[in-house]
Amino acid sequence: MSTTTTEFPSPSYGGWLSKTEAWLDSRGKGAWIAAMVLGFIFFWPVGLALLAYMIWSKRMFKKSCRNRHAFRSNHWNGGLHQSTGNSAFDAYKADTLRRLEEEQRDFQAFLERLREAKDKAEFDQFIDDRSRRAAQPGQDAEAS
Template sequence: MSTITAPASLTARMGWFSRAEAWLDDKGKGAWIAAMVLGFIFFWPVGLALLAYMIWSKRMFNSSCSRRSNRSLSPTFNTMRSSGNAAFDAYKTETLRRLEDEQENFEAFLKRLRDAKDKAEFDQFMDDRAKTNREQRDSAEA
């Protein structure tokens, strides 16, 4: 896990709650859960407040608690940023466009494959149904 530390001037301006939140975010989800359990053990309203805060801020359901550091690691953010080299940016844009086209073509292929499978299953169902109707009609006539 990469940790991004705040400058000293920013840390000094943050309140105790913000500093505690940043510290727990740096430690990960396990630290939040441990703090909540300890809160329940020592004074149950603190544990309940931590649980409510974790659910409200969606920390309970994220794969990582530190949203601030994950934003800079986001692939979407990094692919849209210019590198400063016009030739490389043109190459990157063309490559991303080509990959998007390939993805669309592959998804269209998968859709055609699913449609063909659905049609084959439906045709098999209709053939089985016609066969059972024919057998019932033949047994009724006999």
């Protein structure tokens, strides 16, 4: 007499939920946002639950502004300074990149000077207004 035992898969807590979460994670933040929007469209509590989960699990803030600059510099600099094998193009690319970086530094310096000039003009205007207001009550008292 042979007894065969049928093994059933153990019920994992949230099996389909964890698979869905992994599937959305593999597609990125856009998939999470799309799922949330669709949840709001079809049944608002689902969209609200997805929004709460995204905020609670920090999925909304994975790629924040703090990381964008680091990503941009690592991503772009890695590919920009690699040789293509064409020496003429590499020389042109290096010259163009050097020129663009120089222009960017010059433009940043210009913006800084512009901000400083604007700040100085606003401060001078404030001081002038303040000195005029201080001088007015003295003139009013002399006129009386």
